[in-house]
Amino acid sequence: MQAIKQKMQNVLGHHEKESGKGKTVLVTGGSGYVAAEVLRAFLARGYHVRTTVRSDETAEKVKKTHEKYLDQLSFAIVKDIAAPGAHDEAVKGVDGVIHTASPFQLNVEDNVRDLLDPAIKGTTSVLTSVQKCNPSVQRVVITGSFACMVDLSKGTRPGYVYTEKDWNPVTYETASKKETDGETAYCASKAFAERAAYDFVEENKPNFTIATLDPPMVYGPSLNAISDLSKLNTSSADIYRLMNGSEKTVPNTAFYAFVDVRDLGEAHVRAYESPAAANERFAITGSRYTYQQICDIIRREFPEKKHLVPEGMPGYDGPESYALSNEKARRVLEMEFRDLETTIKDMVTDFIATEKRLGKA
Template sequence: MDAIKNKVQQVLNPTSGNGKTVLVTGGSGFVAAHVLNSFLSRDYNVRTTVRSQQTAEKVKKSHEKDLDRLSFAIVPDVATPGGHDEAVKGVDGVIHTASPFVLQVEDNERDLLRPTIDGTSSVLTSIQKHNSTVKRVVITSSFAAIIDMDKGARSGYTYTEKDWNPVTYEAASNKESPGPVSYCASKTFAEQAAYDFVAKNKPNFNVSSICPPMVYGPAAHSIDSLDKLNTSSADIYRLMNGSEKTVPDTNFFAWVDVRDVGEAHVKAYESSEAAGQRYFTTAGGYTYNQICEIILKNFPELKGRVPEPKEEKFPDVYGVSNEKARKELGMSFIDLETSIVDQVKEFLALEKRSKA
């Protein structure tokens, strides 16, 4: 344990800002970078965990204007017991975003299930042991923890926060289980583990969870290469880089802009009503066909690179409701066209930079 603690390099926050400090785990991630922005824009001090000093330097680069209120704790492995012991000390709240978002892995249990579940349990245990002043922890969960994938398109049904993915651990850990099934399971079990932890251990803090579906929009983190995009950004870039010759089938018919996900975390953190609540933060339904239409409408010069959209109605699939997030968190949501246009502009700028 001492060896692990020695690897955790703690840098205390400065005393500027509103005097409140939150810890955001996994600060280099696509969603986490926007969570950082949302807290920093409200004048919080933010401490964030990263795996290495090299990653910390990347986060500094993407958040240069806020370095007086941004500091780092290096946690090489999010799932290591005690790995967050130093990081949680002295903060007023914790936002836990760090977990794998990959759909194809070698070993479902080793690469998805255990890191996600154990990472959540590790953070909560560290808070309970080393910080009695934290009152609110916000967990980044997912629509993956809501949807029942066995029900397929589920025409006529509307998913809400009341729904839980019914997948079993046995099915998800099976080596033959598809990656998306195991990913959805990992988010389900991790979110449930958080609420179970509170019920069992009765800590001084309560938990809220944010459940976004597919997350699109412009990045706030450093992107080294268009070949190394995060999973959801790569999902959009493939529709404009010429690699897809026809419009691919849509698998998840719900989406949200990443900037709204960042805002939802702050609103859940600040709201007393959000204690013990989960929030389905979705802007609504979408298809890849709609995205291709948006790209070609706004960037006609990309014709030939973008799959030709089909003339079709929105498919007869499940609906999604963001009523609770709108009512209790005061959320409003960026529309699909705005989100995709902003993201494509970013990709084009990255392409231009890479050719310079």
């Protein structure tokens, strides 16, 4: 039985390795937490990957993350993703484009400058460059967000199931106001960027189709080596604070859905390769979660950290809230998703190893 299982895994691995043979994709923002898994998913299938970074120094860091694939990896320096023509050179000679680069920050000084412009112009700039400089590209995959779907004004919305039919209703006028909070403006920026992509295709009729992926909170171990636990990406910091003693009570859950970063990386390849994904959007999500559930998992599975993790109300998974459907991603992309316990256990194990490596344990 074990021999048969191993043979099946070898066949699958061979298939994945061959699917990208002789093809090149461009992945924007290659140094990111999500982008690292996107790169790995394509490289593992044999694709050559060109990725954009802001500097040669950043390129060196990306190389360290993907040392086993250096012969398949190349770089293009793009210092400002929103600048007109910023990706003109980067898109030349590739077969497809994966656009992951967009700011994820909530505490900003200027909503338009720091969130709306980079998200919207960054997306349309990439699409314009592809249309102008590489008519052979047939598919562009864009990393969106559940922020594109959620209606924050409805709160926890018990019993409601969000699907790909939902759009964030916040207007540009509201999002651009100085008094509008960063969370609302960020969510709006993602929605405007995704709408701008579909508007671009509708208005310009390019040779390529697009697919947009809308994940909620993204968790899981970081493929990029962590050098400073005080300077984690937003998603990693969201979990690390629950196990390092900085949170004394269980925080209120902000978004009631998550996806494992490794599953999200896989989804990008499937959305790129699937003919059925043309001009479609997908909610890429595992399951519902709460911070209480996460704290329960850490306290149960990592007794050495138990005294640092807020106890809250063990076993309580409320309040009642909305759900986010992954039915379309399962059906069209044939996705399967890791459960919360697997994701958190792997993530915390990685954090503990990092603490030991950095002498913080």
